[in-house]
Amino acid sequence: MLKFPRLFSENAFGLALLCIGLALAQPAQAADVDQGKKVFNKCKACHAVGEGAKNRVGPQLNEVFGRKAGGLEGYKYSKAMTEAGDQGLIWNDGTLADFLAAPKAMVKGTKMAFAGLKKEDQIADLLAWLKQEAGGDVSETPVVEEKPEETEEPANEAVKPEKPAEKVAIDATPHGVFNLGRRATEHEVAAWDIDIRPDGAGLPEGRGTVGRGEELFGEQCAACHGVFGEGAGRWPVLAGGQGTLKDERPVKTIGSYWPYLSTVYDYVRRTMPFGNARSLSDDDVYAITAYLLYLNDIVTDDEFELSKSNFNDMEMPNAGNFKSDDRLSEPNYAKKTEVCMSDCKAEPATVKMRAAVLDVTPDAENGDDVGAGAVD
Numbered sequence: 001m002l003k004f005p006r007l008f009s010e011n012a013f014g015l016a017l018l019c020i021g022l023a024l025a026q027p028a029q030a031a032d033v034d035q036g037k038k039v040f041n042k043c044k045a046c047h048a049v050g051e052g053a054k055n056r057v058g059p060q061l062n063e064v065f066g067r068k069a070g071g072l073e074g075y076k077y078s079k080a081m082t083e084a085g086d087q088g089l090i091w092n093d094g095t096l097a098d099f100l101a102a103p104k105a106m107v108k109g110t111k112m113a114f115a116g117l118k119k120e121d122q123i124a125d126l127l128a129w130l131k132q133e134a135g136g137d138v139s140e141t142p143v144v145e146e147k148p149e150e151t152e153e154p155a156n157e158a159v160k161p162e163k164p165a166e167k168v169a170i171d172a173t174p175h176g177v178f179n180l181g182r183r184a185t186e187h188e189v190a191a192w193d194i195d196i197r198p199d200g201a202g203l204p205e206g207r208g209t210v211g212r213g214e215e216l217f218g219e220q221c222a223a224c225h226g227v228f229g230e231g232a233g234r235w236p237v238l239a240g241g242q243g244t245l246k247d248e249r250p251v252k253t254i255g256s257y258w259p260y261l262s263t264v265y266d267y268v269r270r271t272m273p274f275g276n277a278r279s280l281s282d283d284d285v286y287a288i289t290a291y292l293l294y295l296n297d298i299v300t301d302d303e304f305e306l307s308k309s310n311f312n313d314m315e316m317p318n319a320g321n322f323k324s325d326d327r328l329s330e331p332n333y334a335k336k337t338e339v340c341m342s343d344c345k346a347e348p349a350t351v352k353m354r355a356a357v358l359d360v361t362p363d364a365e366n367g368d369d370v371g372a373g374a375v376d
Contacts, residue, residue, distance in 0.1 A: 035129075048061070059072045063135050065093075069081055101118075207305055210291050220288075240296075255298060259322040261289065
């Protein structure tokens, strides 16, 4: 067996300890700002940052560091996010990192649809880039729980506390066949009673131009539907498709298929933008609807203004191919005869065609041909 001199052995051992110490003393790998910009591509469909940034589906992120959660004026947050801010949640390195990793786990009830970043280095890179681009108080701001202020009794009778807000009168009298529940208040009914009929009944007062609609569409809709309504990725196409309805795979858009403009206005008003529904004003919806008419060549004047007064003048190209529901005129309805429930067809029923996929959210795992009007 070979024996090394004691001096060499001790020096080698000391050198090894020195190397280990130096390795442990090295700081963690620095965040990569350039990589952070690339990671932000996952976020920019809903968030904007930098000069001139505006709210989209999600709030703009300028000066997000040091900001109270749910505290940006002009953006409609979820109730959960607003309550989190009221309870003391402040955005900083730590809280943003936790939120980016698992949004719904950190703030239960948030309307942020993103599942979260799974890699810690991506989160670190993104935060480094956001600090550079978004600004704000980038120091580590601790989460401080706000305590309710203690109210003191009035010093004398001349000083009286403010009158509490009047409560909405609620008819709690049991009603209905089973005497359950209570009658909805006028305010509650009004929140739901926003449907718009084909004849324009239910339309709110308002107006909006094609130009204003183009601006709003770019900010709120283009990330999913494309700048010109052509669809981004596998999100729905909103324009074009004229003359394709008899094709094997028709392109059903507002211009090629939809029979009523009221449906366009009602759907945008009720459900869009995705993840931030009911955040658009009535004028905003008029403007976006006008721009959709323009994209589909239903109106050609880029200065056109849509309003309640001229709404019913708009005729959709495919309206004539729809007919009223006439089932009540069929013999079994008209004569109130018993409806056939078995052996109603002489030959066995066969599947002629599968329905087209109508999912709103794209599914990257499925191919484009899944259920897309394919004939058996």
